[in-house]
Amino acid sequence: MSDTQPVEGRAQNRQTAESMAARQREISISEFFSKNRHLLGFDNPQKALLTAVKEAVDNSLDACEDAGILPTIKIGIQQLAEDRFRIAVEDNGPGIVKAQIPKIFGKLLYGSKFHTLKQARGQQGIGISAAGMYGLLTTGKSLSVTSRTGEEKPAHYYEIQIDTRKNAPQIITDKVVEWDPPHGTRVEIELIGTYKKGRHSVDDYVRQTAIANPHCEIFYTAPDTEEVLHLQRGSDQLPPEPREIKPHPYGVELGVLIRMMKESSARQLSAALQRDFSRVSGRVAVEICKAAGLNPNANPHTIVVHEAERLFRAINGVKIMSPATNCLSPIGEEQILAGLRKEIAADYFTAITRAPAVYRGNPFQVEVGLAYGGRLQSDDLIDLLRFANRVPLQYQQSGCAITKAALGIDWRSYGLSQSKGALPVGPVVLFVHIASVWVPFTSESKEAVAAYPEIMRELRLALQECGRKLATHIRAHRRAVDEEKKKSYIEKYIPHIGIALREILGLSEKAEKQVVVTLKDVLERSRSREHIED
Ligand SMILES: Nc1ncnc2c1ncn2[C@@H]1O[C@H](COP(=O)(O)OP(=O)(O)OP(=O)(O)O)[C@@H](O)[C@H]1O
Numbered sequence: 001m002s003d004t005q006p007v008e009g010r011a012q013n014r015q016t017a018e019s020m021a022a023r024q025r026e027i028s029i030s031e032f033f034s035k036n037r038h039l040l041g042f043d044n045p046q047k048a049l050l051t052a053v054k055e056a057v058d059n060s061l062d063a064c065e066d067a068g069i070l071p072t073i074k075i076g077i078q079q080l081a082e083d084r085f086r087i088a089v090e091d092n093g094p095g096i097v098k099a100q101i102p103k104i105f106g107k108l109l110y111g112s113k114f115h116t117l118k119q120a121r122g123q124q125g126i127g128i129s130a131a132g133m134y135g136l137l138t139t140g141k142s143l144s145v146t147s148r149t150g151e152e153k154p155a156h157y158y159e160i161q162i163d164t165r166k167n168a169p170q171i172i173t174d175k176v177v178e179w180d181p182p183h184g185t186r187v188e189i190e191l192i193g194t195y196k197k198g199r200h201s202v203d204d205y206v207r208q209t210a211i212a213n214p215h216c217e218i219f220y221t222a223p224d225t226e227e228v229l230h231l232q233r234g235s236d237q238l239p240p241e242p243r244e245i246k247p248h249p250y251g252v253e254l255g256v257l258i259r260m261m262k263e264s265s266a267r268q269l270s271a272a273l274q275r276d277f278s279r280v281s282g283r284v285a286v287e288i289c290k291a292a293g294l295n296p297n298a299n300p301h302t303i304v305v306h307e308a309e310r311l312f313r314a315i316n317g318v319k320i321m322s323p324a325t326n327c328l329s330p331i332g333e334e335q336i337l338a339g340l341r342k343e344i345a346a347d348y349f350t351a352i353t354r355a356p357a358v359y360r361g362n363p364f365q366v367e368v369g370l371a372y373g374g375r376l377q378s379d380d381l382i383d384l385l386r387f388a389n390r391v392p393l394q395y396q397q398s399g400c401a402i403t404k405a406a407l408g409i410d411w412r413s414y415g416l417s418q419s420k421g422a423l424p425v426g427p428v429v430l431f432v433h434i435a436s437v438w439v440p441f442t443s444e445s446k447e448a449v450a451a452y453p454e455i456m457r458e459l460r461l462a463l464q465e466c467g468r469k470l471a472t473h474i475r476a477h478r479r480a481v482d483e484e485k486k487k488s489y490i491e492k493y494i495p496h497i498g499i500a501l502r503e504i505l506g507l508s509e510k511a512e513k514q515v516v517v518t519l520k521d522v523l524e525r526s527r528s529r530e531h532i533e534d
């Protein structure tokens with residue numbers, strides 16, 4: 001409004017508390033995210049295509065592993081028009097119970113993973129319904145699901161739309177269909193997108209998924225080809241099953257502690273601490289209560305704020321065992337090497353898995369793999385592959401703790417060249433994985449990991465360890481090349497030494513030949529001796 005407008009005009013537009021009250025109302029989560037879809041990874045058409053595929057594949061892999069099934073995933077992208085695609089992701093997982101299908105695919109914040117502390121690809125309960133919502137917003141088409149939970153059971157086919165005002169599913173079609181697979185789920189979404197090759201592409205995502213999940217078999221059909229890319233399993237071993245754990249007391253926040261005590265099924269404070277937290281024995285629980293000046297037999301439901309504060313402080317003063325780490329399922333050095341060898345044409349490979357550590361009470365574990373040389377480009381920046389709970393991260397590289405940690409390493413001391421503030425240059429693929437019961441992503445789109453100090457520390461240590469191994473390899477390799485160069489130089493001059501000796505010492509031609517043969521022999525023997533020492 002400009003200052004020259006008449007005052008009466010302004011006065012007419014003035015709001016009163018009552019007129020404002022008439023406009024104030026609840027905002028549904030899906031209305032919020034349909035306005036802010038960039039928060040969920042749908043901010044441009046290329047990213048939207050990748051995100052939709054990724055959400056479906058993440059869910060398929062989680063479901064298969066939870067059910068103890070070696071995953072076979074079929075990913076198909078069909079181009080319908082210049083900017084319109086239909087994606088289909090099918091798995092051989094346990095399937096989904098009929099009654100759950102509408103809510104899973106037609107309601108944001110509905111899922112099985114949010115409330116459990118266990119390593120999984122999904123955690124928020126937004127992923128697949130958001131992909132369906134984006135498809136609906138951009139094409140008006142429903143998401144379709146076919147799912148079957150067993151050979152004896154019928155396959156159900158649903159077409160679902162999300163009613164964004166209510167954040168509730170609308171069932172468009174619901175029928176029983178003929179479907180061959182004995183169990184599994186197939187999700188199809190039509191959406192506006194862009195398909196590109198290269199960096200950030202679905203192709204890249206599929207290849208990296210195969211590296212980090214060598215137990216998974218993938219059939220992939222890109223939109224520009226009839227050919228099905230078959231990525232075979234590199235291993236028939238399912239990853240060890242991660243166990244669900246309870247929160248560790250060290251990481252708990254005051255508000256959470258109060259809620260946990262009020263909602264506990266235990267009747268006594270010490271029992272509540274013991275039951276609802278991990279690593280709290282009866283003895284530790286009593287010790288905490290005593291340190292807080294509270295009666296261990298008090299009713300936890302009636303705890304008041306100042307008591308909870310005392311309890312909170314006491315927890316941090318009592319020695320409690322570190323959280324159990326069987327809630328994590330790292331890829332493991334052997335499998336990382338198998339994955340890298342399967343997909344990358346390098347000639348040196350190394351990998352390390354760090355011991356688990358904890359941030360804000362959440363166990364996590366860092367792993368680094370490195371491939372060097374071979375057919376990799378030596379004058380480009382290294383290729384940094386980032387993974388969280390086995391999911392490749394494609395966007396927001398610079399905002400990610402993994403990149404920050406890699407940038408903070410002095411790679412020159414490990415034999416690579418590096419400009420200030422940049423990734424090093426060299427024939428290297430660097431694979432970095434963080435596994436956690438709760439990966440602290442910087443946004444709901446799960447593209448980058450937040451730089452908690454504990455996570456940065458583990459990343460740095462793991463990268464340094466891999467760097468040292470690389471340096472040893474590069475040094476040995478350079479030494480061998482140098483030696484070889486020197487020797488071929490000497491070899492070239494041996495006949496000239498023979499001639500010179502004949503001239504200086506007046507040797508016969510026969511003696512000269514003898515000298516040349518002897519010198520070549522000595523050189524050859526030094527070569528084979530080195531070979532043995534290697
Ligand atoms: N292919 C599938 N097979 C079996 N269950 C599935 C499948 N896809 C989804 N689900 C179930 O639906 C739930 C919701 O999926 P959704 O992707 O929306 O959220 P999430 O995976 O829990 O978390 P995130 O938002 O981080 O992806 C999952 O928690 C899972 O229980």
Ligand SMILES: [Mg+2]
Nearest residue numbers: 059122127128
């Ligand atoms: Mg998901």
